[in-house]
């Protein structure tokens with residue numbers, strides 16, 4: 001279970017910083033957004049002009065003996081204004097939708113790039129659903145807000161201000177009555193903002209957790225079914241879904257209450273305006289046309305006033321989405337290439353762990369580090385087996401070599417150069433890894449195996465692929481429906497554990513690294529296949545420095561020497577025979593009885609007793 005919990009993260013940033021940072025991304029598309037804004041504003045102004053035309057219609061035409069020609073031209077003008085408004089709305093969409101979608105893609109690609117760069121320790125902590133929801137739904141929210149919400153919020157605000165100005169210019173008393181409604185709305189908006197922002201954050205985080213739950217249960221469907229835990233998983237999922245539902249309902253309720261308030265206040269001020277308007281008309285201080293225009297303007301403003309409420313909700317949700325987005329972008333990439341990378345004088349493939357200590361970041365403070373002052377040296381071209389009890393830190397040690405994790409103290413060196421001084425790309429082309437837990441991508445066999453292979457002048461990639469598959473006993477791929485082009489992985493053909501492991505091994509070999517790091521790569525193979533792979537590997541590994549985690553004597557047989565990992569350090573190094581002979585712990589781990597003493601040993605023992 002990842003440690004991230006919904007709503008537990010404090011961004012530690014001021015509430016405006018996400019907007020400011022978004023401003024940097026929006027700059028290039030600002031001209032188009034401005035054009036969209038001008039169109040939307042034009043549409044708003046046209047909408048406001050219609051009541052004014054109506055007013056002149058009432059004042060100059062609608063009375064006995066009124067000018068019929070003026071009536072026709074006024075109706076024509078209103079029709080033209082209506083068409084102009086529709087055209088401007090269309091143009092607004094044309095101007096803003098493309099740049100908003102482009103910005104969404106740009107941010108999404110940037111987000112993915114950052115995820116790729118972030119260290120493994122970051123991914124250990126974050127649920128995949130959280131990252132999925134931040135890269136998909138949060139950015140869709142932003143696009144919708146940019147293409148619609150932001151523009152309409154400005155337009156609605158400007159429309160309300162213009163409408164108020166028209167009301168004031170017609171009669172200041174009516175304008176003042178309408179404006180008085182803004183005071184309670186502002187007070188209420190402030191309270192709403194605080195409540196809605198918290199609910200928004202909670203619901204987006206809960207949606208991310210829910211996505212993680214789906215992802216985990218889809219991945220673990222076999223285990224869930226095999227253990228008959230479907231009901232249990234469903235209950236857990238339903239509980240989380242209900243929590244999200246409650247949050248969403250709370251959020252919707254808070255928005256509805258606010259909208260009801262926002263809509264009802266102008267209605268009350270309108271009723272007061274009606275009383276005042278009639279009185280003013282009776283007093284002769286306002287024309288009937290002016291009164292009609294006041295009510296028509298108030299009717300036009302009803303939409304923008306309600307819109308401001310809705311758009312405020314949308315803006316707050318977008319702000320939360322942005323906070324969540326930048327929270328991931330702000331996660332520091334602690335494992336990066338140095339500013340001035342170094343290269344070894346001679347590229348031989350010597351690997352050295354010097355006084356290496358490693359503690360997982362999530363480990364409790366003051367806990368014992370997994371690796372503690374570990375020292376080990378592999379000579380160029382040497383194959384060393386790493387043996388240790390389960391949980392002793394073998395995989396952890398291996399992952400320090402390509403800097404998937406970073407030693408807490410001490411140094412890992414390749415050809416005398418600290419791995420932290422290598423350019424990361426160079427380091428990861430020098431070191432190739434095959435994990436016990438194989439990951440294959442939704443791609444062809446060819447693409448999966450050649451994932452880390454660099455083009456080499458004078459070497460045919462097809463030959464590299466064929467050799468890697470042959471070494472890993474991956475001949476089975478030729479009998480797959482489309483041979484090397486068969487798509488495997490999550491959305492492709494399913495392979496057995498042993499087949500997957502052989503492809504992962506072939507992938508590590510095809511990268512033709514100087515240093516090969518193998519985490520128990522033969523564990524899922526049957527004895528016969530393992531023997532064939534071991535024999536082929538022995539040939540391939542001849543010139544490659546290899547550190548191989550081994551649990552079985554057959555894998556250890558590949559190695560020139562064996563290092564025994566215990567209590568966070570290397571307890572002993574020697575050949576398999578030497579360790580069998582002198583280490584009880586080694587015999588215990590490798591599941592072998594003590595070897596029967598050789599004749600020389602017996603003679604030596606007799607001599608010493610004598």
Ligand SMILES: Nc1ncnc2c1ncn2[C@@H]1O[C@H](COP(=O)(O)OP(=O)(O)OP(=O)(O)O)[C@@H](O)[C@H]1O
Nearest residue numbers: 124360362370388389390391392393394395396397
């Ligand atoms: N991502 C992680 N976060 C925190 N602790 C971890 C993490 N991965 C491993 N550990 C802990 O570090 C210790 C060493 O784990 P590691 O996987 O390196 O052992 P191992 O020797 O490879 O075990 P095995 O032989 O079972 O594969 C274990 O106690 C494990 O619980």
